[in-house]
Amino acid sequence: xxxxxxxxxxxxxxxxxxxxxxxxxxxxxxxxxxxxxxxxxxxxxxxxxxxxxxxxxxxxxxxxxxxxxxxxxxxxxxxxxxxxxxxxxxxxxxxxxxxxxxxxxxxxxxxxxxxxxxxxxxxxxxxxxxxxxxxxxxxxxxxxxxxxxxxxxxxxxxxxxxxxxxxxxxxxxxxxxxxxxxxxxxxxxxxxxxxxxxxxxxxxxxxxxxxxxxxxxxxxxxxxxxxxxxxxxxxxxxxxxxxxxxxxxxxxxxxxxxxxxxxxxxxxxxxxxxxxxxxxxxxxxxxxxxxxxxxxxxxxxxxxxxxxxxxxxxxxxxxxxxxxxxxxxxxxxxxxxxxxxxxxxxxxxxxxxxxxxxxxxxxxxxxxxxxxxxxxxxxxxxxxxxxxxxxxxxxxxxxxxxxxxxxxxxxxxxxxxxxxxxxxxxxxxxxxxxxxxxxxxxxxxxxxxxxxxxxxxxxxxxxxxxxxxxxxxxxxxxxxxxxxxxxxxxxxxxxxxxxxxxxxxxxxxxxxxxxxxxxxxxxxxxxxxxxxxxxxxxxxxxxxxxxxxxxxxxxxxxxxxxxxxxxxxxxxxxxxxxxxxxxxxxxxxxxxxxxxxxxxxxxxxxxxxxxxxxxxxxxxxxxxxxxxxxxxxxxxxxxxxxxxxxxxxxxxxxxxxxxxxxxxxxxxxxxxxxxxxxxxxxxxxxxxxxxxxxxxxxxxxxxxxxxxxxxxxxxxxxxxxxxxxxxxxxxxxxxxxxxxxxx
Ligand code: C2E
Ligand code: CA
Ligand code: CA
Numbered sequence: 001x002x003x004x005x006x007x008x009x010x011x012x013x014x015x016x017x018x019x020x021x022x023x024x025x026x027x028x029x030x031x032x033x034x035x036x037x038x039x040x041x042x043x044x045x046x047x048x049x050x051x052x053x054x055x056x057x058x059x060x061x062x063x064x065x066x067x068x069x070x071x072x073x074x075x076x077x078x079x080x081x082x083x084x085x086x087x088x089x090x091x092x093x094x095x096x097x098x099x100x101x102x103x104x105x106x107x108x109x110x111x112x113x114x115x116x117x118x119x120x121x122x123x124x125x126x127x128x129x130x131x132x133x134x135x136x137x138x139x140x141x142x143x144x145x146x147x148x149x150x151x152x153x154x155x156x157x158x159x160x161x162x163x164x165x166x167x168x169x170x171x172x173x174x175x176x177x178x179x180x181x182x183x184x185x186x187x188x189x190x191x192x193x194x195x196x197x198x199x200x201x202x203x204x205x206x207x208x209x210x211x212x213x214x215x216x217x218x219x220x221x222x223x224x225x226x227x228x229x230x231x232x233x234x235x236x237x238x239x240x241x242x243x244x245x246x247x248x249x250x251x252x253x254x255x256x257x258x259x260x261x262x263x264x265x266x267x268x269x270x271x272x273x274x275x276x277x278x279x280x281x282x283x284x285x286x287x288x289x290x291x292x293x294x295x296x297x298x299x300x301x302x303x304x305x306x307x308x309x310x311x312x313x314x315x316x317x318x319x320x321x322x323x324x325x326x327x328x329x330x331x332x333x334x335x336x337x338x339x340x341x342x343x344x345x346x347x348x349x350x351x352x353x354x355x356x357x358x359x360x361x362x363x364x365x366x367x368x369x370x371x372x373x374x375x376x377x378x379x380x381x382x383x384x385x386x387x388x389x390x391x392x393x394x395x396x397x398x399x400x401x402x403x404x405x406x407x408x409x410x411x412x413x414x415x416x417x418x419x420x421x422x423x424x425x426x427x428x429x430x431x432x433x434x435x436x437x438x439x440x441x442x443x444x445x446x447x448x449x450x451x452x453x454x455x456x457x458x459x460x461x462x463x464x465x466x467x468x469x470x471x472x473x474x475x476x477x478x479x480x481x482x483x484x485x486x487x488x489x490x491x492x493x494x495x496x497x498x499x500x501x502x503x504x505x506x507x508x509x510x511x512x513x514x515x516x517x518x519x520x521x522x523x524x525x526x527x528x529x530x531x532x533x534x535x536x537x538x539x540x541x542x543x544x545x546x547x548x549x550x551x552x553x554x555x556x557x558x559x560x561x562x563x564x565x566x567x568x569x570x571x572x573x574x575x576x577x578x579x580x581x582x583x584x585x586x587x588x589x590x591x592x593x594x595x596x597x598x599x600x601x602x603x604x605x606x607x608x609x610x611x612x613x614x615x616x617x618x619x620x621x622x623x624x625x626x627x628x629x630x631x632x633x634x635x636x637x638x639x640x641x642x643x644x645x646x647x648x649x650x651x652x653x654x655x656x657x658x659x660x661x662x663x664x665x666x667x668x669x670x671x672x673x674x675x676x677x678x679x680x681x682x683x684x685x686x687x688x689x690x691x692x693x694x695x696x697x698x699x700x701x702x703x704x705x706x707x708x709x710x711x712x713x714x715x716x717x718x719x720x721x722x723x724x725x726x727x728x729x730x731x732x733x734x735x736x737x738x739x740x741x742x743x
Pocket of ligand 3: 644645665667700
């Protein structure tokens with residue numbers, strides 16, 4: 001749960017970080033874009049402004065120039081007649097944009113083209129021209145027609161003397177019209193102001209300052225926020241620098257100031273910020289929209305991917321966690337549940353593995369459908385037994401695992417018995433007498449923090465032990481179990497090395513004729529003598545050697561050793577007796593061993609009657625056909641065959657008839673049972689049957705006088721056991737043979 005939460009918190013923070021990064025990038029990008037676009041806008045404004053300057057300059061300078069030319073021409077006339085001059089002016093005025101033209105002498109009494117006589121002696125433009133320079137006046141009130149005018153004046157010179165002034169008035173309205181043409185699609189407008197801010201030309205644009213006399217005053221009046229813009233504008237007008245300010249007149253507007261180069265006049269271009277920035281705002285808006293759409297698309301894709309992943313995960317989990325057969329938990333789910341249980345209370349928790357003994361048989365005998373029904377029943381029983389926080393899961397085939405809690409250990413054992421009883425209540429319809437045998441391995445969890453694998457392997461160890469024992473319902477894991485397994489592993493690892501190191505030797509256990517107590521033969525038994533003198537019991541290493549197949553090599557070695565010993569004894573002139581050698585069931589897989597045994601025998605030169613072979617009864621049930629074939633071949637060669645451990649397998653007496661053996665070795669367990677009535681009956685029965693079939697009988701594991709006497713009494717031929725002799729080394733057995741000679 002915690003892991004899942006962590007995962008989703010991580011995912012959410014990942015998405016948030018990504019989102020923040022995208023937003024920051026977007027903001028940063030749009031700021032750059034905005035700055036770039038603003039620069040572009042200002043450059044446009046600058047360009048428009050300089051064009052306007054050019055237009056105004058051209059207009060005014062042309063006029064001044066024309067006036068100067070006219071003044072020149074007048075100066076060139078020999079006799080200047082004021083009336084004539086005015087007449088000439090009247091004739092040419094239509095060529096110029098002037099309102100009125102006029103001429104005056106140095107007295108300042110002027111005659112104009114509209115046939116007036118005005119005294120302009122006080123006017124500044126007159127005085128400047130009188131000083132010898134052309135001049136453009138400030139806006140003046142038209143003394144004649146009213147309205148505002150600008151006056152141009154130029155001196156009329158004769159021999160470097162100013163003899164008069166020619167002048168023209170120019171309607172400010174015309175200048176306004178010229179300026180309004182260049183404005184931004186009617187949104188912009190232009191003023192001309194003097195350096196002190198007073199108006200030269202204002203604008204007809206309705207959004208411009210109305211009745212402006214001074215631009216500073218108008219700005220101040222229109223919005224309080226304009227103080228900074230006024231400051232800045234003052235700076236431009238004082239220093240003659242070009243530059244812009246943003247001011248407010250209902251809306252924000254750019255105001256760009258450029259010196260006109262005429263008097264101390266400045267051209268002020270005004271355009272609303274929105275208009276100028278509308279394109280850039282458009283671009284930015286579109287960028288935002290594209291980004292928003294992209295983000296939305298990415299978001300939708302991300303959400304879709306997320307859901308798709310969740311759906312697939314769920315599907316996978318169902319596949320992985322739900323057992324098709326029982327509809328319950330799989331082992332994977334069980335494992336995860338157990339792993340997520342944080343409060344496994346060691347010392348109070350049991351990990352249990354379970355399966356059914358010989359479950360394969362159910363499938364084989366009653367079909368898979370029946371087998372499945374059995375498994376479903378087992379699952380039902382197990383889950384019904386699980387309490388709060390206890391878990392069950394099914395692994396492969398009939399393997400189940402459980403995690404249970406307890407107060408006292410015997411409680412678990414009682415529960416296991418109860419589960420067994422309930423499982424056994426299941427009846428297979430076609431074979432109601434067939435009883436299921438569940439087998440359990442119990443592991444009482446020893447320490448905190450153990451992982452499922454290690455708990456599982458401990459429980460499995462106990463489980464396997466339980467399976468090796470007949471009719472065992474459960475085994476509890478102990479550390480000794482583990483040690484034994486380790487020991488076994490070490491032994492099986494060492495066995496081959498020991499063989500090369502000649503650590504295996506052959507012991508002989510004599511067999512005696514029951515009737516005469518004379519030596520009748522011996523059984524060769526292998527011994528593992530470690531370099532430190534310690535003996536390893538064949539009961540320990542033979543099963544391991546059988547598992548690995550190494551036993552075949554070992555058997556051959558023993559057979560050869562016995563052949564060589566027999567040869568020595570014969571050569572020594574001792575009276576040889578037949579010696580039986582054990583033949584592992586693993587030889588059934590490799591009939592080629594027969595040839596090898598034959599050649600060992602031939603090489604030694606020992607007559608075959610002195611070599612016998614023992615093979616266990618149970619081997620026959622595993623591979624009957626091979627067993628019979630091999631016995632037949634060995635018989636043909638002339639070997640005497642002994643059936644070892646008779647009575648431990650499942651053979652019925654009747655089966656004896658079909659197996660061509662020469663000697664039957666009654667197992668020790670048989671011999672031990674002789675004193676109970678039923679045991680005695682069985683032995684007698686076996687004896688009779690064997691005698692009928694001409695099979696000779698050897699009793700194994702005879703330890704007491706009573707056993708010997710009983711066996712002798714019922715007609716046993718040969719006796720082998722501690723009562724007569726234990727397995728012994730070669731030299732000791734030699735003495736037994738010598739004794740036989742001397743009898
Ligand atoms: P096995 O073939 O049944 O051998 C008889 C076992 O019974 C021997 O144990 C022997 O020492 C023991 N025995 C004989 N008389 C008595 C008695 O009066 N009382 C008791 N308690 N035991 C008696 P050992 O030598 O430990 O061998 C155990 C088993 O190991 C043998 O059982 C046999 O199955 C296997 N084995 C021994 N040597 C070989 C071998 O060379 N090849 C193969 N394949 N198996 C061998
Ligand atoms: Ca034997
Ligand atoms: Ca035996």
